[in-house]
Amino acid sequence: MPAFSHPSPLGPKRALGWSIVNEARPAATPRLRVRTYELTDPGDLVGLIPAGRPAEDVMSWVRREEGLVGWGRAAAVSTSGDARFADAEEWWDALVAAADVVDEVERPGTGLVGFGSFSFRNSSDEGAALVVPEMIVGRRDGHAWLTTINRTTDQLPEVKPAEAPTGVERTDGALSPAQWRGAVGDAIEYIRAGRIDKVVLARDEIHTADADIDPRWLLARLSTAYRDTWAFAVDGLVGGTPELLVRSDKGLVTSRVLAGTIRRTGSDDHDLALAASLARSSKDLVEHEFAVRSVEAALRPHCSSMNVPDAPFVLHLPNVMHLATDVSGALTDGASSLTLAASLHPSAAVCGTPTREAALVIDELEHMDRGRYAGPVGWIDARGDGEWGIALRSGQIDIENPCRIRLFAGCGIVEGSDPVSEVAESVAKLAPMREALR
Numbered sequence: 001m002p003a004f005s006h007p008s009p010l011g012p013k014r015a016l017g018w019s020i021v022n023e024a025r026p027a028a029t030p031r032l033r034v035r036t037y038e039l040t041d042p043g044d045l046v047g048l049i050p051a052g053r054p055a056e057d058v059m060s061w062v063r064r065e066e067g068l069v070g071w072g073r074a075a076a077v078s079t080s081g082d083a084r085f086a087d088a089e090e091w092w093d094a095l096v097a098a099a100d101v102v103d104e105v106e107r108p109g110t111g112l113v114g115f116g117s118f119s120f121r122n123s124s125d126e127g128a129a130l131v132v133p134e135m136i137v138g139r140r141d142g143h144a145w146l147t148t149i150n151r152t153t154d155q156l157p158e159v160k161p162a163e164a165p166t167g168v169e170r171t172d173g174a175l176s177p178a179q180w181r182g183a184v185g186d187a188i189e190y191i192r193a194g195r196i197d198k199v200v201l202a203r204d205e206i207h208t209a210d211a212d213i214d215p216r217w218l219l220a221r222l223s224t225a226y227r228d229t230w231a232f233a234v235d236g237l238v239g240g241t242p243e244l245l246v247r248s249d250k251g252l253v254t255s256r257v258l259a260g261t262i263r264r265t266g267s268d269d270h271d272l273a274l275a276a277s278l279a280r281s282s283k284d285l286v287e288h289e290f291a292v293r294s295v296e297a298a299l300r301p302h303c304s305s306m307n308v309p310d311a312p313f314v315l316h317l318p319n320v321m322h323l324a325t326d327v328s329g330a331l332t333d334g335a336s337s338l339t340l341a342a343s344l345h346p347s348a349a350v351c352g353t354p355t356r357e358a359a360l361v362i363d364e365l366e367h368m369d370r371g372r373y374a375g376p377v378g379w380i381d382a383r384g385d386g387e388w389g390i391a392l393r394s395g396q397i398d399i400e401n402p403c404r405i406r407l408f409a410g411c412g413i414v415e416g417s418d419p420v421s422e423v424a425e426s427v428a429k430l431a432p433m434r435e436a437l438r
């Protein structure tokens with residue numbers, strides 16, 4: 001049994017294949033009635049999500065007041081195994097083909113939209129989900145819209161503010177911080193011995209509140225305190241990720257690669273000096289280069305005119321600073337954003353180099369199933385456009401016991417890494433979710 005049961009709301013998961021909400025015959029494709037209308041400014045997007053929905057029916061992809069929020073479940077599929085991306089996409093294509101859509105706005109993210117979250121590993125117990133909400137509100141470039149799916153009303157529900165979790169207690173996950181420090185030491189040995197060049201090791205911790213954790217509270221905290229991250233929620237996985245695996249927008253493909261991290265100190269002057277040292281640190285530049293090369297190699301078969309900057313910039317977040325590179329290209333083969341996300345996953349930013357061997361080391365040293373952490377999370381529309389982040393700085397609310405959430409953080413390990421510093425870095429990466437739970 002995995003530490004966190006993550007059953008489909010539809011009953012037991014099938015190893016491969018589809019299951020669809022509100023359908024008597026599991027493999028049939030429902031004909032969704034989709035209506036998108038222009039909306040006068042709806043205000044704070046995350047604040048629109050109504051109370052009282054189960055955590056897995058709250059959806060968000062919001063950064064700097066732009067993006068999408070959704071709630072309810074008009075249709076959903078759960079897939080698993082090696083074919084989880086392909087099976088989800090096949091279901092999506094059939095849903096799109098059958099849908100009855102009137103879209104008065106016609107922008108990326110209008111009309112039929114599915115929110116998805118995919119496990120890091122092929123063999124994970126937690127599989128993947130693609131969910132179409134009953135209502136979606138979006139905002140982009142000064143335009144706002146409402147999409148309803150299989151609903152006769154277009155009234156936004158009344159909103160009751162989210163309440164902070166109380167009585168939150170923390171316990172270790174698979175490994176204690178000290179045990180995980182030992183695992184980092186083992187990984188450094190493997191690198192010195194030439195088995196791998198880089199591996200990303202993660203750890204988890206469990207937080208338990210005295211009542212159900214409201215994902216709306218976490219989203220509100222993350223979207224105000226960490227404005228440069230995407231505040232996401234899909235199927236109970238909630239977080240604020242700074243890393244964009246891929247955005248596909250009318251033929252333009254972009255990816256924001258992060259790798260190489262330094263903790264912030266709270267003093268702006270000191271942080272500026274640290275940022276300069278990060279940009280010159282050979283350990284971090286090497287770690288970053290592995291991640292950029294893995295993204296470039298995955299996008300190249302789908303793109304022409306690729307732009308891969310020679311040197312990274314430093315992304316300043318409230319808790320950490322990262323080396324960052326924005327890679328872009330022109331889409332040549334019409335691949336959907338989900339196909340692109342599948343071919344980019346797992347990048348060296350969350351797995352390592354070489355990929356296969358790094359994945360074996362992760363299995364051996366982490367002692368846990370990452371579930372949906374470090375997997376693609378985001379949305380896709382009927383044209384295939386969409387945005388997929390890497391599910392970092394996040395937690396999985398336990399669907400069977402929503403008082404519990406499992407948080408994760410990981411660190412890229414290279415030859416020059418130091419186990420004690422990596423533990424401190426993992427704590428800094430846990431900070432956004434720990435703070436949001438307070």
Ligand SMILES: C=C(O[C@@H]1C=C(C(=O)O)C=C[C@H]1O)C(=O)O
Binds near residue numbers: 259260261350392412
């Ligand atoms: C694995 C995580 O972050 C990744 C690892 C980084 C690093 O080791 O420098 C930086 C950004 C992310 O690509 C995480 O936040 O859990």
